[in-house]
Amino acid sequence: MLPLYVVNNYGQFNHLILRTLRDMGIETKMISNETPPTEVARGCRGVILGGGPTLERIGVAPKYLDLGIPVLGICLGLHIMATARGGMVRRGARGGFGAVEVDILERNPLLEGYPDRMQVWASHADEVSVVPEGFVRLAESEICSVEAMASPNERLYGVQWHPEVSHTVNGRLLFENFNRICLE
Structure with a gap:
């Protein structure tokens, strides 16, 4: 079975994403965000765009969205x-650093099994301010109106919080759900 690729966007938690998936028994490999899209397309069953400091250092990662495989974006991802899909990102009014209560707005396979409100761990200053066409806003919080979004037809999913951090309640469930999406 092909692995999931974790794209290293130079964020502090990318190795933790890799470790969490491996601890869950999910075949995983970390790749550079400069890995050619053709290599990504033939080498994995899904991509996780990890976090990082800035949109200026994302390499060719936006091209991975066009490969027809499931993609999960975490924070910078x-x-x-x-x-890449025509939405907008801006500096958040308050940013999110620490525990945040997130409200689920729309049920989706990525968030299957979660309660209507859950506690997650945030570490960001920027936020999505305009959701791209074709995407659905899945979750929000008091500090961020787009905590999660998805384009179900393209199998593109994104969360603002960090499911790989132990402070996110049941964060592994999100990875289990994404892995299941990748196997469908």
């Missing part, structure tokens, strides 16, 4: 997805 969500911002990559939004901007």
